Amino acid sequence: MKFKNIIFAVFATAIYIITLASFLKISSMNIAVGTLSIVTLFIVSLLSGKVLIKSTVPALRKFSPFFYTLSLIVGIVFVSGFTVMAAQNFISLKRAEKLIDNINQYKYMSGHFPNSLEELTPEFYSEIPKASKGFTGSEFFYIAENNNKTASDISLYENATINYKLIYKSTFGVEYKYISQLQRWEASSEYDIDKIKSVEITEPVAGFFLSSRFSKKNNNQ
Numbered sequence: 001m002k003f004k005n006i007i008f009a010v011f012a013t014a015i016y017i018i019t020l021a022s023f024l025k026i027s028s029m030n031i032a033v034g035t036l037s038i039v040t041l042f043i044v045s046l047l048s049g050k051v052l053i054k055s056t057v058p059a060l061r062k063f064s065p066f067f068y069t070l071s072l073i074v075g076i077v078f079v080s081g082f083t084v085m086a087a088q089n090f091i092s093l094k095r096a097e098k099l100i101d102n103i104n105q106y107k108y109m110s111g112h113f114p115n116s117l118e119e120l121t122p123e124f125y126s127e128i129p130k131a132s133k134g135f136t137g138s139e140f141f142y143i144a145e146n147n148n149k150t151a152s153d154i155s156l157y158e159n160a161t162i163n164y165k166l167i168y169k170s171t172f173g174v175e176y177k178y179i180s181q182l183q184r185w186e187a188s189s190e191y192d193i194d195k196i197k198s199v200e201i202t203e204p205v206a207g208f209f210l211s212s213r214f215s216k217k218n219n220n221q
Helices: 002-029 031-053 064-110 151-156 192-198 212-220
Strands: 141-145 163-169 175-179 184-188 208-210
Touching: 002 031, 002 064, 031 064, 064 163, 064 175
Parallel strands: none
Antiparallel strands: 141 163, 141 208, 163 175, 175 184
16 A cells, blocks of 8 residues: 555656646746646546546546546646746846846946946856756846947947847746846847847847857857
8 A cells, every 4th residue: 555655656746747847838938828738737637537437437437536636736736837937037037137237337347338248257257147047947138239330340349338138038938128228127928039049140230239148059050
């Protein structure tokens, strides 16, 4: 009996972890799809349990406890999933605020905003932090605006970077963008980050350029 309980606990834990991971991953891309998926799974598993327990076939009735257990696990995943997303989003915002403080400190020391996040190392960071960690983790994207000068000319101007945007995608699938010129955050579901990722940086871009953290990745591909 103890062995069966251990097997059940391991099996239930495995299902919980897999379901939670899937829910977080899908929700980070589209919160509506993630929520709809987990609610649908809960309803289907609960109804399956009720239907099977009333079955006239004894072999089918044995599967009823499995689906009832699955519905319970999915319910726990729904609650804990949103808790995890809220916690990660809070941490991401705090990291972003700290990053903005360091960017402003850099400007105070040098007279202009950094051309890339890498210029904050090693003075402020040994390594630029991610917005969130784990398999649903996202990075900060930094766009330096340089008064319509090309990226190739940027190094010729001491005060070239006059404004910037700091962007990251939250675990709720919402993109947050800090605009230095306005000194405020904006929330969007248009996914400018996806547009940025789809552009291969091979030529200078007039008016702005991306953090070298992203450019190096493209050059290494």
